[in-house]
Amino acid sequence: MGRAFEYRKAAKMKRWGAMSRIFPKLGKSITMAAKEGGSADPDMNSKLRTAILNAKAQNMPKDNIDAAIKRAFEKNAADFKEITYDIKAPYGVQIVVECATDNNTRTVANVKAIVNKNGGEMLTSGSLSFMFTRKSIFTFDKTPDMDIEELELELIDYGLEEIEEDVEPQENGDDKTIIRIYGEFTSFGELSKALEERGIEVTKASLEYIANAPIDLSDEQMEAVETLIDKLEEDDDVQHVYTNIN
Numbered sequence: 001m002g003r004a005f006e007y008r009k010a011a012k013m014k015r016w017g018a019m020s021r022i023f024p025k026l027g028k029s030i031t032m033a034a035k036e037g038g039s040a041d042p043d044m045n046s047k048l049r050t051a052i053l054n055a056k057a058q059n060m061p062k063d064n065i066d067a068a069i070k071r072a073f074e075k076n077a078a079d080f081k082e083i084t085y086d087i088k089a090p091y092g093v094q095i096v097v098e099c100a101t102d103n104n105t106r107t108v109a110n111v112k113a114i115v116n117k118n119g120g121e122m123l124t125s126g127s128l129s130f131m132f133t134r135k136s137i138f139t140f141d142k143t144p145d146m147d148i149e150e151l152e153l154e155l156i157d158y159g160l161e162e163i164e165e166d167v168e169p170q171e172n173g174d175d176k177t178i179i180r181i182y183g184e185f186t187s188f189g190e191l192s193k194a195l196e197e198r199g200i201e202v203t204k205a206s207l208e209y210i211a212n213a214p215i216d217l218s219d220e221q222m223e224a225v226e227t228l229i230d231k232l233e234e235d236d237d238v239q240h241v242y243t244n245i246n
Contacts (some may be wrong), residue, residue, distance in 0.1 A: 027068035034072035118228035136188040140176035161189025211244035
């Protein structure tokens with residue numbers, strides 16, 4: 001399975017942090033989740049619970065999280081909508097862009113301008129649906145008493161498709177093992193509940209577009225495409241950028 005969603009993840013998070021943009025993007029996700037779920041209580045609103053979880057994983061302060069929830073229920077709260085754009089970039093690169101906006105006219109104009117100025121081409125919505133598959137993805141730390149094979153067998157009934165382990169070096173010299181599980185888009189709720197029932201503390205939960213056939217680029221080709229991706233990620237309305245780059 002391709003891992004295009006991990007493309008330049010560390011660089012992206014560093015860039016977002018440097019531009020102080022990650023918290024507003026996370027805040028928008030929280031506001032949308034609270035409004036859509038109809039409740040400010042994460043125990044009663046699974047979408048909000050997930051949005052808060054992901055915000056905490058990025059060290060978003062509690063005051064910011066509370067403010068984002070409050071905004072969802074204000075009288076003049078912005079009505080954010082999720083919109084997805086399909087883009088063709090040079091060297092066979094395909095890009096799916098997820099946006100959250102209260103003004104579609106503004107957002108599509110901004111995205112089109114970025115794409116046109118950086119060698120890309122806007123495609124008809126849904127054009128890349130066969131190139132990507134949307135998956136439920138959960139990440140958590142492996143504990144000493146965790147039996148991965150047993151966990152895998154248990155979660156298959158809840159929609160698990162794949163489980164993988166990554167070793168993450170730590171500053172103190174002790175490696176940390178990260179577990180990442182993948183399931184169908186429609187299995188998000190069931191997998192989330194199953195992990196919660198087993199006392200597993202998820203550090204990140206998301207629905208992401210995975211490339212069905214990832215491609216490799218040379219350094220020169222990557223550099224040419226990178227500017228387009230950077231500019232898209234910098235836009236305030238853009239929440240996520242997915243590519244078919246391996």
